[in-house]
Amino acid sequence: MLAGLQAVVDPGEIVAIVNTGDDTELHGLYISPDLDTIVYTLSGEVNPTTGWGLSGETFRAMEALDRYDGITWFRLGDADLATHLYRTGRMRDGATLSAVSAEISRAWGIGIRLLPMSDDAVRTRLRLVGGEEVAFQEYFVKLRHSVAVEEVRFAGAEAAIPAPGVLAAIEAADIVVVAPSNPVVSIGPILAVPGIKSALTARRDSVVAVSPIVAGAALKGPADRLLVELGGQASAAGVARFLSQWAGTLVIDVADAAAAGEVEAAGLRCVVAPTVMATPQIAADLARSVLASTGLAAPSGRAPGAPGA
């Protein structure tokens, strides 16, 4: 989605507010998977097969860790490790996550401004059916999200404050785009940081979300199952009900065109467009549809085709 927006809007005009509920500490290293995946993706260096990590990566450190029966289910590539080493070293020296994120972003030549949702630790935790509670990466990577979830909570969220610039960006934005991410564990943590949901609600007419559910299923990840397990519905209408309080518009896929009435019944404007971003062109077109939905148009001079999309 960011690559699509970047293809049609000056990247310097884009601020991305990023989920850090997935962050984890492993081996003493501070790991921020969503921030890193965005940086690697926008710079065109993401591993296209996995959608995370770097292209052409090696795993010598992980292989050597096997000798110690160390934690190797979270695969940290050798070059990727540099990002975690740098971030951890800077944070131990007292730098905030947002300061380090800006440095990392600059080092990769990212034009978009990346903001973690908060500089405070917020950790997504999931209680599995059976009662065990696990950290997000344990659920997502180690258990490959193939377990049923009973409850999701965001530890630390109550005391967290939005990172510098987050609320100002929401207030000043021409449009707030909510990417087609997992509502429960990707958008949910951001909403759990006090102040963000009310800032969105205040701008509700300018908040446009893209549904992550297409034809009743998530394109990737467990969004569909999580929505159902937590009492919602894995459908465009289910997504609409999830975000109707603070989003004014929902973009749904052409495959779900028949659900437009239900989305509108939930109190949202509904835009129907191709949302499955299989090519940079589709992503750019979707970005244009999103902008147009609130009356904004992409500057005509910019050609589509985002780097790394």
Next chain:
Amino acid sequence: MLAGLQAVVDPGEIVAIVNTGDDTELHGLYISPDLDTIVYTLSGEVNPTTGWGLSGETFRAMEALDRYDGITWFRLGDADLATHLYRTGRMRDGATLSAVSAEISRAWGIGIRLLPMSDDAVRTRLRLVGGEEVAFQEYFVKLRHSVAVEEVRFAGAEAAIPAPGVLAAIEAADIVVVAPSNPVVSIGPILAVPGIKSALTARRDSVVAVSPIVAGAALKGPADRLLVELGGQASAAGVARFLSQWAGTLVIDVADAAAAGEVEAAGLRCVVAPTVMATPQIAADLARSVLASTGLAAPSGRAPGAPGA
């Protein structure tokens, strides 16, 4: 020296008390260079060219760290990183340095028992001529010890206690061998841990040191310059005076045979032997000379030729 001893004595009978004053935290990782170098050396996996790190190592993480202008003067190889990741993760979980050292040692099949001198942080710091104070690795690696030193201190030593087993090993040992290490920055930190010097003094007749100075020079490292800079003398006799309080015997190289009288004048027995351990055979022979110096003989059944020496 340990490889030589291991060649002539059952490794299970050997306890190594290891300097941790060189330890450092970089990128949030706990790095214990002396412990690791011993493990890599005894397992035969040390890089024979550098004398530290692993053979066949790659440096992808360090190369990637350049993008961030990260700290790359302390070269951490990709496979070596696994050791630091494992140690750091275990210590963040509450394990002591000695517990983790035993685990790492076991993982590499080391038969010798390795004990850090203390589980508490003791950090060697050097005040350079001109007044600046630097950490050991900054002096040793970053500045390549090519600067003059005015004073050495061991931060944290006063409050440190010897690691479990250290004093008992000194008390119970048939012989305490002091390897030909830098007296100031390798042996000095161990002596600075309260209780160790007096334990050695109580066993003075069984303490045999091997001089790290041969023909007025250190075989490697800055031991000769440091001895002079700190008011001592870079000679077998200078070494004798450094340790006469707590060591009963000094083994000096055949090149220094003429200094035997001076060593004895400092109150030590003097043994003259080849001490430049250029081959496993010389190391084993030196180990035999050391054992013989207090009346001990190596078990006759064991052949020399230490692995990885």
